[in-house]
Amino acid sequence: MDAQHNIARHTAAPLNFSVRDLTKVFQTPDGPVTAVRDVSFEITGDTFFTMLGPSGCGKTTTLRMIAGLETISSGEIRLDGADFRKKNAFERNIGMVFQSYALFPHMTVFENAAYGLRLRGADGTMVRQRVTETLAMLRLEGLAQRYPADLSGGQQQRVSIARALVYRPGILLLDEPLANLDAKLRVEMRDEIRRLQKTLGVMALYVTHDQEEAMAVSDRIAVFSKGLLMQVGSPYEIYTHPTSLFVADFIGKANFFPVDVDSRDRDMGTALVPGGARFVGLPVVTAANGEAGWFSAPHKGLLMVRPEKMWLSAAHGTKTIDASSVFTGRAVRIQFLGTFVRYLVESPAARGSVIIDLAAFAAGVTEGAEVYFGLKDDGMIFVEAAS
Numbered sequence: 001m002d003a004q005h006n007i008a009r010h011t012a013a014p015l016n017f018s019v020r021d022l023t024k025v026f027q028t029p030d031g032p033v034t035a036v037r038d039v040s041f042e043i044t045g046d047t048f049f050t051m052l053g054p055s056g057c058g059k060t061t062t063l064r065m066i067a068g069l070e071t072i073s074s075g076e077i078r079l080d081g082a083d084f085r086k087k088n089a090f091e092r093n094i095g096m097v098f099q100s101y102a103l104f105p106h107m108t109v110f111e112n113a114a115y116g117l118r119l120r121g122a123d124g125t126m127v128r129q130r131v132t133e134t135l136a137m138l139r140l141e142g143l144a145q146r147y148p149a150d151l152s153g154g155q156q157q158r159v160s161i162a163r164a165l166v167y168r169p170g171i172l173l174l175d176e177p178l179a180n181l182d183a184k185l186r187v188e189m190r191d192e193i194r195r196l197q198k199t200l201g202v203m204a205l206y207v208t209h210d211q212e213e214a215m216a217v218s219d220r221i222a223v224f225s226k227g228l229l230m231q232v233g234s235p236y237e238i239y240t241h242p243t244s245l246f247v248a249d250f251i252g253k254a255n256f257f258p259v260d261v262d263s264r265d266r267d268m269g270t271a272l273v274p275g276g277a278r279f280v281g282l283p284v285v286t287a288a289n290g291e292a293g294w295f296s297a298p299h300k301g302l303l304m305v306r307p308e309k310m311w312l313s314a315a316h317g318t319k320t321i322d323a324s325s326v327f328t329g330r331a332v333r334i335q336f337l338g339t340f341v342r343y344l345v346e347s348p349a350a351r352g353s354v355i356i357d358l359a360a361f362a363a364g365v366t367e368g369a370e371v372y373f374g375l376k377d378d379g380m381i382f383v384e385a386a387s
């Protein structure tokens with residue numbers, strides 16, 4: 001068969017890539033360690049899919065099982081319905097980018113980029129054409145004859161992306177590709193990776209521990225904690241409808257108010273905040289497993305409110321206040337953060353200090369001042385039972 005057969009003309013993302021009940025148990029001298037437990041998700045077409053979580057949560061192990069770099073303890077991986085494990089490296093049709101770049105130090109940029117094509121038996125004309133085209137996409141044209149040691153970190157990472165894309169894989173796997181770059185370059189590169197991914201129409205599986213980065217680049221995010229997949233959704237869904245305390249806290253900033261739930265039905269509830277405030281008609285009630293119907297009243301729970309869903313005013317002001325939903329506290333710190341002002345408020349009603357983000361300074365509120373604050377009624381969400 002013609003060797004060129006192994007090389008796609010254009011990127012063709014799989015229609016459907018799925019992982020079912022994927023589990024990884026490492027045998028260690030201290031006994032078995034379950035790094036990934038029963039993880040299931042599905043990705044379609046040119047989705048930019050990110051696995052996000054703190055260090056040690058199992059995201060890299062999941063990616064490595066998908067890449068075939070780690071054996072699977074149990075579960076399955078399917079590519080357009082077929083068992084992924086039965087496919088050889090060429091048939092899997094994946095490109096991989098590592099945090100460490102993993103370039104060959106004795107090869108030029110051109111030869112590094114050409115590696116995957118040569119492995120697939122591409123002829124000289126095709127290698128020249130593809131490598132030139134791919135280096136141009138990554139703005140590396142002028143550097144083709146350099147060696148990795150003579151490149152900056154950002155340029156080295158571009159070469160490793162070129163090497164992964166040169167044979168036009170359907171799936172691009174990226175393991176913390178920006179972790180070694182400085183903050184400004186990280187933002188530039190993440191936008192560039194996303195632009196390339198969409199231009200080529202490749203499916204992307206991206207691993208990061210940086211929630212801001214995940215929100216900025218992803219179509220969908222899978223949040224991991226301790227080997228478990230906690231939630232999958234668009235950045236908007238996981239920010240506005242976290243289904244667990246972990247996700248609410250890990251994605252963005254969150255305030256938590258211990259409450260007594262005194263009634264509820266499928267998607268409405270009434271909560272009492274010790275101290276007197278009462279909230280009726282809560283918009284969303286979710287359980288740690290994402291299912292409604294989990295709270296039984298009466299029950300203790302946690303009300304989560306995002307900082308931008310709160311109001312604040314000076315306690316000595318003349319504003320008319322509906323006393324049933326107002327808290328008092330003390331503004332302990334005011335931070336001007338450019339596009340908004342952040343107030344840190346101490347209040348016995350909250351668990352930890354309260355973060356309140358306003359579009360402008362609150363009149364008359366200085367550090368140390370007594371304040372009134374409350375929750376806008378579209379911003380509340382139950383996240384978990386208090387144990």
Ligand SMILES: Nc1ncnc2c1ncn2[C@@H]1O[C@H](COP(=O)(O)OP(=O)(O)OP(=O)(O)O)[C@@H](O)[C@H]1O
Binds near residue numbers: 033053058209
């Ligand atoms: N080869 C191995 N042998 C034993 N345990 C391992 C091995 N690789 C990973 N682990 C363990 O599995 C768990 C998950 O690790 P993993 O690297 O997947 O997490 P991660 O979320 O990607 O973290 P990081 O961002 O730090 O790489 C951790 O507890 C880790 O110590």
